[in-house]
Every structure is written in C-alpha cells, then in structure tokens.
Amino acid sequence: MAIEYFRCMMCGHEWEEEVEKGKDVERTCSQCRSNSIRRFKSEPPPKE
Secondary structure (H helix, E strand, O other), X not given: OEEEEEEEOOOOOEEEEXXXXXXXXXXXXXXXXXXXXXXEOOOOOOOO
C-alpha cells in the first residue's frame, strides 16, 4: 500500500488516500462529486 495525493480539478479539494499498487479505482470528489481528479505520486504542488 502507498499513500497518494489527489486534487479535484473542479473545486480544488485535496486529500490523501492509501492505494493498492496496480489497482485503478474510479474516484469522485467528496466535496462536489466531480470525477475530474488529478493524482500526485508525492505531496501535491502548492496551490497557485
């Protein structure tokens, strides 16, 4: 298991999640329910 970081491209909500290597899961934002999610392998870059 690895921790990966995610950001919703619609509302900007960021979160981290434990993910199983090799398993691709469709995610939705818990704030706005969008499925426009960007994944970061390490800590996400600072917001601009």
